[in-house]
Amino acid sequence: MMPDALPQMPGQRLARGVARALRAMDFVTVEEMVPTPGLRVDLLALGPKGEVWVIECKSGRADYVTDRKWQGYLEWCDRFFWAVDAEFPTDLLPEGTGLILADAYDAEIIRMGPDTPLAPARRKVMVQKFARHAALRLQAMRDPGALISAWA
Numbered sequence: 001m002m003p004d005a006l007p008q009m010p011g012q013r014l015a016r017g018v019a020r021a022l023r024a025m026d027f028v029t030v031e032e033m034v035p036t037p038g039l040r041v042d043l044l045a046l047g048p049k050g051e052v053w054v055i056e057c058k059s060g061r062a063d064y065v066t067d068r069k070w071q072g073y074l075e076w077c078d079r080f081f082w083a084v085d086a087e088f089p090t091d092l093l094p095e096g097t098g099l100i101l102a103d104a105y106d107a108e109i110i111r112m113g114p115d116t117p118l119a120p121a122r123r124k125v126m127v128q129k130f131a132r133h134a135a136l137r138l139q140a141m142r143d144p145g146a147l148i149s150a151w152a
Contacts, residue, residue, distance in 0.1 A: 006104055010059035010085075013104035015043045018055055018083045021100075021107035027053070033133045035076040035126065039069055043083070044130060052076070052118060052126045055100065057083045064092055076126060079113035 006013065012031070019029040026048040033044045043055040054077040058064040064082075074080055081098030084090065093099060098113025118126065139146060 011042060011057040011063070014057040014059065014083045014085065014102045014107075015055070017102040017104050018043055018057070018100055018107040019045075020105065021102070021109075022053075027051075028134075029055075030130060030133050030137065033129065035073070035129065039072050039076070041073055041076070044077075044126075044133075046127065046130050050123060050127065051078050052123060052130075053079045053081060053113075055081045055083050057102075058088065059085070060087075061089060061092065064088075074116070076118075076122070078117055079115060081109070081113050083107065 006016075015029075015031050019031075022029055022045050027045040029043050029045045031043055032040055034040050035044075041054045042057040045051075045053040045055060047053065054073045056067070056070055056073065058067070070080075079098055081100050082093050083100040083102045084093075085103060086101055090099060096114060097111075098109065099111040100107050100109050102108075
């Protein structure tokens with residue numbers, strides 16, 4: 001059994017709380033997935049009906065203000081959310097985006113992001129990327145040396 005280690009970085013703590021809450025909604029998640037070169041989402045969630053949600057975790061005002069790529073994520077998901085803690089100034093966040101309040105242990109969806117369904121071909125690509133990303137993470141946990149030797 002793995003210990004319930006608390007992530008060190010504030011954004012990772014938010015991601016953990018969001019992942020826990022989404023799991024209760026029958027979503028599964030992966031962290032730091034690259035939908036296309038130049039973009040890396042904090043948390044990608046896959047729902048029971050194939051829904052693809054992107055969640056960007058922001059630990060504070062400076063973290064949000066320096067994020068210049070978030071609009072690029074919109075074309076890679078059905079719904080987009082910001083995940084922030086209770087101290088975050090939510091008035092900074094753009095209208096028409098989802099909002100999740102989170103901590104390291106749980107989260108609550110405050111505002112649903114608009115539903116903008118992916119095209120079937122894009123959905124297929126995202127589900128395949130999700131599956132490969134999750135499988136690589138699992139393999140790395142089971143056998144860390146296997147991934148290193150694959151690139152040697």
